[in-house]
Amino acid sequence: MSVRYILLALPPMGLTLSLAIAIGAELCGLHPLTVGEPRSVPEALALRDPATAARMVEDGESVDAIGLIRAGVVGGQPILATPLEAAVMADAAVSFEHLVSHGAPVTANLGCLADDVGARAVRQQIHDPRAREASCQRGSALAEIVERP
Amino acid sequence: MSVDVSLATSADVSVQRRWAWMAQGYGLVVSAVLAYFLLGLVIQVSDSFGNLLAVQMPSLGELVGDQLSQHAYLRPLLWAQIKLVYEWSGGDYYAWFRGLHVAQVGVLIALCVRVMRPAAAMELALVPLSLAVLVGAHTFVPLLREAHPINSYLTVAIACVAAASLAFQARPRWYTDALAVVLFIGATLTVESGILVWVVCAAAYLLGARGLSRSAVAMMTLCLVAYVGIRMLVLDVGTPSLAERASGFGFRQLEPAELVARFEGRAWTFYLYNVLSSLATVLFSEPKGGVWRFVFEATTRNVHPWSLVSVLSSTAATALVAWFLWTRRARLRLWTFDEDDRIVGVFVAVLAANAVISFPYTKNVIMSPAGVFFSLAVFAAARHWFQRAAGTRLLATVVIFAVLTCGWSYRVAGNHYNLRRTAAEERAVWVTVDTWLDRQRIVLAGPEAHALRDALRADALRNHPTPYQLEFAWTRWFDIDW
Numbered sequence: 001m002s003v004r005y006i007l008l009a010l011p012p013m014g015l016t017l018s019l020a021i022a023i024g025a026e027l028c029g030l031h032p033l034t035v036g037e038p039r040s041v042p043e044a045l046a047l048r049d050p051a052t053a054a055r056m057v058e059d060g061e062s063v064d065a066i067g068l069i070r071a072g073v074v075g076g077q078p079i080l081a082t083p084l085e086a087a088v089m090a091d092a093a094v095s096f097e098h099l100v101s102h103g104a105p106v107t108a109n110l111g112c113l114a115d116d117v118g119a120r121a122v123r124q125q126i127h128d129p130r131a132r133e134a135s136c137q138r139g140s141a142l143a144e145i146v147e148r149p
Numbered sequence: 150m151s152v153d154v155s156l157a158t159s160a161d162v163s164v165q166r167r168w169a170w171m172a173q174g175y176g177l178v179v180s181a182v183l184a185y186f187l188l189g190l191v192i193q194v195s196d197s198f199g200n201l202l203a204v205q206m207p208s209l210g211e212l213v214g215d216q217l218s219q220h221a222y223l224r225p226l227l228w229a230q231i232k233l234v235y236e237w238s239g240g241d242y243y244a245w246f247r248g249l250h251v252a253q254v255g256v257l258i259a260l261c262v263r264v265m266r267p268a269a270a271m272e273l274a275l276v277p278l279s280l281a282v283l284v285g286a287h288t289f290v291p292l293l294r295e296a297h298p299i300n301s302y303l304t305v306a307i308a309c310v311a312a313a314s315l316a317f318q319a320r321p322r323w324y325t326d327a328l329a330v331v332l333f334i335g336a337t338l339t340v341e342s343g344i345l346v347w348v349v350c351a352a353a354y355l356l357g358a359r360g361l362s363r364s365a366v367a368m369m370t371l372c373l374v375a376y377v378g379i380r381m382l383v384l385d386v387g388t389p390s391l392a393e394r395a396s397g398f399g400f401r402q403l404e405p406a407e408l409v410a411r412f413e414g415r416a417w418t419f420y421l422y423n424v425l426s427s428l429a430t431v432l433f434s435e436p437k438g439g440v441w442r443f444v445f446e447a448t449t450r451n452v453h454p455w456s457l458v459s460v461l462s463s464t465a466a467t468a469l470v471a472w473f474l475w476t477r478r479a480r481l482r483l484w485t486f487d488e489d490d491r492i493v494g495v496f497v498a499v500l501a502a503n504a505v506i507s508f509p510y511t512k513n514v515i516m517s518p519a520g521v522f523f524s525l526a527v528f529a530a531a532r533h534w535f536q537r538a539a540g541t542r543l544l545a546t547v548v549i550f551a552v553l554t555c556g557w558s559y560r561v562a563g564n565h566y567n568l569r570r571t572a573a574e575e576r577a578v579w580v581t582v583d584t585w586l587d588r589q590r591i592v593l594a595g596p597e598a599h600a601l602r603d604a605l606r607a608d609a610l611r612n613h614p615t616p617y618q619l620e621f622a623w624t625r626w627f628d629i630d631w
Contacts, residue, residue, distance in 0.1 A: 005274035011554040012277035019182045034617035047618045051576030055610045
């Protein structure tokens with residue numbers, strides 16, 4: 001087979017074989033293109049995986065405990081956040097609703113955080129008057145989470 | 150001497166078969182990769198859960214009977230298929246419905262490779278490009294991400310390519326004739342787009358393909374006339390009205406009330422827009438679902454790489470097919486066609502017919518049969534290019550095929566990435582399925598309905614957890630609302 005035919009087939013074939021290799025790696029427990037299994041409810045939400053977050057909650061994980069979101073999931077540094085804060089940062093309205101229905105406390109700061117990250121869908125879900133009417137200093141709610149010790 | 154010729158011919162056939170088998174092997178790898186991503190999806194809430202609830206209680210006969218008195222749609226076999234698989238599954242819904250979806254995609258890819266029939270190294274090298282055009286197309290995406298819980302348009306696409314494969318055989322046989330008629334009846338009674346099976350067979354016959362006999366094509370034509378007559382005169386099914394559903398127009402999606410307000414009394418202008426949009430979406434990836442996304446992004450100077458590459462790669466593929474048609478115009482006057490002419494000719498017929506039957510509203514999925522044949526037409530045109538033009542037009546060859554191979558590969562990568570995202574999005578709806586049921590005003594009647602909800606929710610959240618979401622430096626290049 002001449003070089004030009006190999007070049008012709010290379011981009012689509014290379015992609016397919018790369019995907020096949022990535023699948024093989026995943027089946028062997030390696031995760032070259034992912035960060036692997038979420039390790040906490042906030043991390044599952046940050047990874048846009050509400051189903052895993054819901055399963056963890058239904059299996060007894062706390063709905064208000066601060067959890068670690070590993071470096072690389074949201075920005076370059078690790079973040080400590082509650083499940084509701086993570087839901088706001090991911091603008092995951094469904095998860096927000098699910099967490100609240102399981103007793104997660106809506107704090108005044110969440111409305112400000114939704115404004116800081118532009119979480120419009122979640123903002124509409126916040127019915128708590130304290131959170132809706134809280135006066136916000138732009139960026140402070142997000143900074144509080146990022147700088148959390 | 151005759152022995153030598155016979156040996157040479159036998160050797161040639163053997164070599165050709167080897168290329169064909171290698172192509173099928175590559176198709177199998179493409180199918181296997183897609184299957185892995187498809188099995189990451191679960192039975193979705195919207196369009197699937199409601200349909201499964203609908204087939205729970207009625208008998209098969211009642212379901213089919215009910216479909217004969219519906220307005221706008223006549224799809225009795227679709228409901229029969231859902232009912233049968235539901236009953237056969239014995240409660241293992243994920244394995245049966247998702248397994249069927251995977252099998253359907255595999256069959257479609259194998260049939261496409263069969264129609265291509267690569268018989269040389271150069272033709273084998275074109276198979277990955279053609280399959281990338283198939284799998285990377287935005288009209289193919291809904292065949293992957295949606296199931297209701299059986300994707301009827303995927304069924305039609307398979308029937309169309311299977312019919313083409315039969316029509317392109319060297320000579321007719323009674324059983325291939327019978328199979329073609331069964332494909333037509335089955336596809337047409339599954340979803341209206343099934344009449345494209347007749348378009349494929351009739352166009353292939355007109356272009357000189359003789360894999361189906363004249364009697365078979367005549368029988369299918371009679372069936373088509375009977376279908377139209379019964380649909381219009383006996384069952385009075387009609388067609389979808391303006392108020393039936395939302396549809397893209399201009400730069401956004403219009404709700405049914407807006408469509409009525411804007412087009413009542415001159416619906417034909419909207420229908421004409423839909424037909425032209427459907428033609429353009431296959432040829433240029435623009436508009437998508439009737440919405441001119443790329444044009445909007447270009448005018449607001451905010452073009453997403455995905456939109457740009459989609460339009461460029463589709464336009465390059467269309468240019469190649471247009472070049473082919475131009476170089477073959479003399480054949481049209483003489484009405485003598487070879488295999489590549491027939492493949493491209495059938496694509497043109499399917500594209501036109503598919504666009505016309507899409508007149509009530511525009512959706513990418515409706516144009517999926519034309520999208521599938523587009524990939525076959527690109528294969529035929531590219532084969533012709535390398536046989537006739539590549540040696541003398543080196544620069545053009547490099548530019549066109551660089552855009553085609555790299556552009557369509559990018560689209561394939563994006564579709565796989567977005568299948569992972571869809572896997573998470575589908576499961577998200579299952580988290581709060583009761584809220585969804587309330588919004589849809591669906592009341593779960595009886596313990597069977599509750600058991601079905603619980604089983605499907607458990608599948609989505611526990612038995613088949615979300616595949617890990619892809620996180621790498623270039624995700625924003627694929628991060629689109631597909």
